[in-house]
Amino acid sequence: MTHSKKESLFIQAVKEYCESRVAVIGLLCLLVIIILALLAPYISPQNPYDLMSIDIMDSKLSPGSTSYDESVTYYLGTDSQGRDMFSAILYGLRISLGVGVLSTVIALLIGSVIGLWAAYRGGRTDAFIMRAVDLQLSFPAILVALILLAILGKGIDKIILALVMVQWAYYARAIRSNVLVERDKEYVEAVKCLALPQRRIMFGHVLPNCTPELIVISTVKVAGAIALEATLSFLGLGMPITKPSLGLLISNGFKYLQSGYYWISVYPGVALLILIICINLAGDRLRDVLNPRLKR
Amino acid sequence: MVAFLIRRITQSVVVLLVMSILVFVGVFYIGNPIDILIAPDASPAEYARAVKELGLDKPLFEQYFIFLKGALQGNFGNSFVYNEPALKIILNRLPATLELAFTAMFMAVLIGIPLGMVAGIRHDHWIGRNIMRFSILGFSLPTFWVGLMLIIIFSVQLNWLPSGGRGETVELLGIPVSFLTWDGLSHLILPATNLALFKTSLAIRLSRAGVQENLQMDYVKFAKAKGLSNSRIIGLHIMKNIMIPVITVLGMEFGGLIAFAVVTETIFSWPGMGKLVIDSIGVLDRPIIVAYLLITVTMFIFINLIVDILYSILDPRVRLGDER
Numbered sequence: 001m002t003h004s005k006k007e008s009l010f011i012q013a014v015k016e017y018c019e020s021r022v023a024v025i026g027l028l029c030l031l032v033i034i035i036l037a038l039l040a041p042y043i044s045p046q047n048p049y050d051l052m053s054i055d056i057m058d059s060k061l062s063p064g065s066t067s068y069d070e071s072v073t074y075y076l077g078t079d080s081q082g083r084d085m086f087s088a089i090l091y092g093l094r095i096s097l098g099v100g101v102l103s104t105v106i107a108l109l110i111g112s113v114i115g116l117w118a119a120y121r122g123g124r125t126d127a128f129i130m131r132a133v134d135l136q137l138s139f140p141a142i143l144v145a146l147i148l149l150a151i152l153g154k155g156i157d158k159i160i161l162a163l164v165m166v167q168w169a170y171y172a173r174a175i176r177s178n179v180l181v182e183r184d185k186e187y188v189e190a191v192k193c194l195a196l197p198q199r200r201i202m203f204g205h206v207l208p209n210c211t212p213e214l215i216v217i218s219t220v221k222v223a224g225a226i227a228l229e230a231t232l233s234f235l236g237l238g239m240p241i242t243k244p245s246l247g248l249l250i251s252n253g254f255k256y257l258q259s260g261y262y263w264i265s266v267y268p269g270v271a272l273l274i275l276i277i278c279i280n281l282a283g284d285r286l287r288d289v290l291n292p293r294l295k296r
Numbered sequence: 297m298v299a300f301l302i303r304r305i306t307q308s309v310v311v312l313l314v315m316s317i318l319v320f321v322g323v324f325y326i327g328n329p330i331d332i333l334i335a336p337d338a339s340p341a342e343y344a345r346a347v348k349e350l351g352l353d354k355p356l357f358e359q360y361f362i363f364l365k366g367a368l369q370g371n372f373g374n375s376f377v378y379n380e381p382a383l384k385i386i387l388n389r390l391p392a393t394l395e396l397a398f399t400a401m402f403m404a405v406l407i408g409i410p411l412g413m414v415a416g417i418r419h420d421h422w423i424g425r426n427i428m429r430f431s432i433l434g435f436s437l438p439t440f441w442v443g444l445m446l447i448i449i450f451s452v453q454l455n456w457l458p459s460g461g462r463g464e465t466v467e468l469l470g471i472p473v474s475f476l477t478w479d480g481l482s483h484l485i486l487p488a489t490n491l492a493l494f495k496t497s498l499a500i501r502l503s504r505a506g507v508q509e510n511l512q513m514d515y516v517k518f519a520k521a522k523g524l525s526n527s528r529i530i531g532l533h534i535m536k537n538i539m540i541p542v543i544t545v546l547g548m549e550f551g552g553l554i555a556f557a558v559v560t561e562t563i564f565s566w567p568g569m570g571k572l573v574i575d576s577i578g579v580l581d582r583p584i585i586v587a588y589l590l591i592t593v594t595m596f597i598f599i600n601l602i603v604d605i606l607y608s609i610l611d612p613r614v615r616l617g618d619e620r
Contacts (some may be wrong), residue, residue: 005365135311138600143555143592149584150577151322227438234440235562235574250444258459262448269441280436 016289026281037093044087079264089271095245100226103163111171119179136169137236149237159238178210220283223276313594372587382583393568397553400491408499416507434497443490445564461566487564506538
């Protein structure tokens, strides 16, 4: 009985999601992008970072031209080193998506624990943590990331750390306010009567009720993280040259923009644009469908 | 009120001190500036002398206090690259950044508020919906990507506007500005548009919400009953009422414009302090990096402090809530 009801709720949500055609297209595009990014090593025509497979003779070829030995067609052209742009974009998508998702997940975890802890301890701990959160949120994300990366230097671990530092405060604040609402509900009183340890009540019962809507919101936040990473990489503060994300690809092509080799930076830019728009379309709809508070 | 002021100011000072320790330890202590400053084939005696001259043989906290004393007097040390006081170089670049930020803010108000009002009045019309779509795009597209597109369209393809630099400047009250000549203005348009995009989207959303809220109010009904024309109600009465909150929020966001100018200035090679700090991070010019970070952070803390104080004057609940 309960099982069939659960399933019908799920189908209901899917149906409601599908009412918006744009959101369905967004989700499908996003799935295709994710699959392309995951399978990059198997489907890309060339491994752009294997020096054996790239040829300097093919540098800066326009889209659609073939390599000088006519073995490969470069549908999106090549960059100044003779790399196939299509392959570079697939590998770049992999890095951008990976960094965006990973940093958001870590920030969500850290933010939840800190927010829960603040709400649970109350008093001074709470006041101190929330002051720190307010303070951090009063600075724009780009400035916080700039300070951290100026201190830490380049590197994939450093940019993930910077993105986590930028995002955790938002989740800590949201989780804390959710916990304060949940804490007074009847089911919490019920488990309190079972004399469970406080920690188990908070992590086992309160936290699971606070997180679902935040997980949905965080899907949209991934797009923000990807955009910020691309911005920082474009400024030369983010990814090292060996791990070119989409932002770094755009930055590499930027020098050649004036000389007419537009494809080196425009195509990675288009890929970034499609990725961000698809995440926003799918995530926004998901939030509207799954968030009961917005429904009424 | 006095207690609130004292607490709030103390808090700001503590935050500033913490930030200065963080930046100092981060930038000066990680990595050794000596390796950049002296020749690699210097003898150990020369090396030791250089370390002593720079005070690097002292314990860290002592070095920090020397740095702090200098910083309070506006002395952040000489830039390694320009060999001039870091503060002077940054202050030289400040007018360019401020001009860019003010122009962007001006554009956001001038374009965003009317568009937002149209979107609020005609929220079911295709115009209103498209304005909202534009504002969603403005929020989610990365600034640097839009800048890139502006360069490709307006300077590479159409060749209408220059793609970078500041162009001709004219002294106005001793400050070089570029909006007084066509050459300067043509250099200013693209970067300012780029920087304004995000705030324009914000202004659209705020004024749309404002219009929708105000349309329900009694004074609008009264004005209609009085027989005033629609354009007068909207253009005068509603306009005045939504301007105040929108401009307050945008004013508070001004610091964000200066932080985001880092991106725009790099794309359009606008010679402001944002481009300066990115270049300095590239060549590890520590005094400039430290001075920029501390000046920007101070500015932010100052803006926040002023806003909090103003709010506590306007709304006593702010300071009473703090005492609980």
